[in-house]
Amino acid sequence: MSCKEEQPLLEGYFDGELDLVRNVEVEAHLQECGACSAEYQGLQELRSVLGSGSLYLKAPAGLQRRVQDAIRGEAPTVRPSWLSGWWTPLRWASVAASLVLVALVTWNVAPRFSPRSPDETLAREIVDSHVRSLMPNHLIDVPSSDQHTVKPWFNGKVDFSPPVVDLQDQGFHLVGGRLDYLGGKPVAALIYQRRQHLINLFVWPSPEDANSTQASNSQQGYHVIHWVKSKMTYWAVSDLNTKELGDFITALQKQLP
Amino acid sequence: MDEASARFEQMFLPHLDAAHNLARWLTRNGHDAEDLVQESYLRAFRFFGGFKGGDSRSWLLTIVRNTCYSWLQRNRRQELETPFDEEMHTSDPQAFSPEKPLLANADGQMLQQALEELPVTFREILVLRELEGLSYKEIADIAGMPIGTVMSGLARARKRLRENLLNAMKKES
Numbered sequence: 001m002s003c004k005e006e007q008p009l010l011e012g013y014f015d016g017e018l019d020l021v022r023n024v025e026v027e028a029h030l031q032e033c034g035a036c037s038a039e040y041q042g043l044q045e046l047r048s049v050l051g052s053g054s055l056y057l058k059a060p061a062g063l064q065r066r067v068q069d070a071i072r073g074e075a076p077t078v079r080p081s082w083l084s085g086w087w088t089p090l091r092w093a094s095v096a097a098s099l100v101l102v103a104l105v106t107w108n109v110a111p112r113f114s115p116r117s118p119d120e121t122l123a124r125e126i127v128d129s130h131v132r133s134l135m136p137n138h139l140i141d142v143p144s145s146d147q148h149t150v151k152p153w154f155n156g157k158v159d160f161s162p163p164v165v166d167l168q169d170q171g172f173h174l175v176g177g178r179l180d181y182l183g184g185k186p187v188a189a190l191i192y193q194r195r196q197h198l199i200n201l202f203v204w205p206s207p208e209d210a211n212s213t214q215a216s217n218s219q220q221g222y223h224v225i226h227w228v229k230s231k232m233t234y235w236a237v238s239d240l241n242t243k244e245l246g247d248f249i250t251a252l253q254k255q256l257p
Numbered sequence: 258m259d260e261a262s263a264r265f266e267q268m269f270l271p272h273l274d275a276a277h278n279l280a281r282w283l284t285r286n287g288h289d290a291e292d293l294v295q296e297s298y299l300r301a302f303r304f305f306g307g308f309k310g311g312d313s314r315s316w317l318l319t320i321v322r323n324t325c326y327s328w329l330q331r332n333r334r335q336e337l338e339t340p341f342d343e344e345m346h347t348s349d350p351q352a353f354s355p356e357k358p359l360l361a362n363a364d365g366q367m368l369q370q371a372l373e374e375l376p377v378t379f380r381e382i383l384v385l386r387e388l389e390g391l392s393y394k395e396i397a398d399i400a401g402m403p404i405g406t407v408m409s410g411l412a413r414a415r416k417r418l419r420e421n422l423l424n425a426m427k428k429e430s
Contacts, residue, residue, distance in 0.1 A: 008408070011408050011412040045360050045361065046419055048361070051387070052365075055365075055368060055369065057290075060287070060291070063295075067270070067295055071302050131271050135271060196274070220312055240390055244390070
């Protein structure tokens with residue numbers, strides 16, 4: 001592999017966007033090519049500067065209120081009056097026609113859809129809970145970057161002790177913990193941050209003995225990954241890209257019991 | 258509050274920072290960005306019936322992006338017409354020499370300025386990738402360009418940003 005071939009792929013490799021085969025190729029090339037590996041380091045350097053936080057321009061206070069007022073002030077859409085005369089019978093006819101169509105389609109197709117699996121339902125609940133947590137004042141019950149403050153806080157609130165690990169060195173900052181309610185039971189939620197992205201890690205005891213490998217899923221732009229380890233169920237959810245969320249989980253797994 | 262606006266708010270208000278960040282970088286002006294975010298949310302609300310589920314953040318950001326581009330067309334036409342030709346800007350030989358200054362020494366203001374100086378297309382994909390952490394596919398959907406263009410655009414945008422930064426640091430020292 002020559003630099004000419006690898007150069008355009010370097011960007012994709014850096015962003016974690018290449019398929020496995022090309023990923024391996026670029027990796028091998030970086031091992032032996034000084035120029036490309038210097039360029040790769042340059043990309044990393046640039047990213048760490050960009051990620052320092054000062055560039056993300058959050059919405060100023062008051063904008064949320066303004067947006068909400070605008071939405072709530074919006075009257076339900078009114079049909080223009082010129083449509084109401086001759087158009088009405090036609091409209092009813094088309095409504096009737098589409099009802100027939102819907103009935104046909106439903107009758108034909110519906111039985112083929114299998115019901116949602118329990119994991120899918122739970123994933124949906126997890127994403128909802130994550131979204132709720134992002135609304136003002138919902139995120140944290142115990143704000144602390146200290147694992148030894150967060151862990152004991154759960155005493156007496158849940159009937160298990162969630163493992164709380166420090167991932168500061170890997171670039172994921174512990175922001176705090178929260179008591180949440182999922183699948184009909186109270187669970188522990190640990191919140192980590194990477195740049196402007198928050199990760200909710202939900203933890204509760206697993207009824208199963210066996211460890212399970214990771215399963216992932218994405219919904220509404222959020223990535224959800226879950227696994228079972230040492231009789232604990234873990235669900236991580238974030239809008240962070242899959243590569244970095246993967247890094248988070250790898251780092252986490254190393255320290256978990 | 259009726260059910261539709263409640264559902265809409267629950268789904269889209271969590272993306273307010275993302276919407277503002279994008280609008281702010283595209284317009285480079287706080288006041289206009291706020292107006293455009295409000296306008297985008299209203300448009301999103303009107304189109305809400307057409308939202309078929311899926312990625313709510315990308316859906317909203319697409320509307321923010323289009324609203325901002327219409328605004329740029331009306332108010333900053335020139336900016337959109339500037340071709341983003343990489344040859345326009347000869348690369349700085351200093352950029353890859355071993356004595357280059359450390360980017361880590363750039364301060365916040367320098368960074369802000371270096372990013373603002375980029376052509377709007379470059380700024381857009383860099384903000385979506387580096388600040389919002391979106392995938393190539395998501396960026397391609399939002400900006401309405403092929404994935405390959407996102408990748409090559411990012412390469413050029415990063416190169417140019419780096420040069421802007423190094424030039425600013427050279428001037429400083």
